[in-house]
Amino acid sequence: MSEIAHPLLPSMSRGLKGRCPKCGQGKLFWKYLKVNGHCEACDLDLARYPADDGPAYLTILLVGHLVVAPLLFFPIVWESSPVYTLPLILIPLAAITLALLPRVKGAWIGMMYALAVKDTDAHLHTADAVE
Numbered sequence: 703m704s705e706i707a708h709p710l711l712p713s714m715s716r717g718l719k720g721r722c723p724k725c726g727q728g729k730l731f732w733k734y735l736k737v738n739g740h741c742e743a744c745d746l747d748l749a750r751y752p753a754d755d756g757p758a759y760l761t762i763l764l765v766g767h768l769v770v771a772p773l774l775f776f777p778i779v780w781e782s783s784p785v786y787t788l789p790l791i792l793i794p795l796a797a798i799t800l801a802l803l804p805r806v807k808g809a810w811i812g813m814m815y816a817l818a819v820k821d822t823d824a825h826l827h828t829a830d831a832v833e
Contacts, residue, residue, distance in 0.1 A: 707818035708816045708818070709816065714816065715809075719805075722743060723811060727743035728741035731808070734804060735807060750820045750822070751815055751820065751821070753807050757806045760806050761806045779791070
């Protein structure tokens with residue numbers, strides 16, 4: 703296993719806040735989930751840290767286990783009419799998911815930065831390389 707190139711928790715914390723994982727000053731995103739090409743403060747190449755589908759899977763896992771699963775224990779979910787229950791559950795659930803996704807993606811990029819994983823390392827992390 704490779705050594706951690708940069709401190710993991712500070713890098714992930716900066717990414718969680720939507721900031722550059724190296725300096726914590728520059729913005730990580732220029733749109734909702736679009737990563738800046740370079741940090742305006744330290745000129746770190748942010749585009750080279752792959753997020754791919756990891757943040758989406760992790761967000762679904764978190765929301766499913768921390769929100770949906772406990773919600774199923776309340777009898778009102780099962781006993782009330784779906785006409786009322788579905789909007790009252792799905793709208794906040796969508797809002798929670800959409801609010802959480804950029805933060806998880808930022809922390810994911812911070813983790814990739816700390817572990818020094820770059821998009822050029824994709825050949826090391828794929829099952830397609832096995833022949």
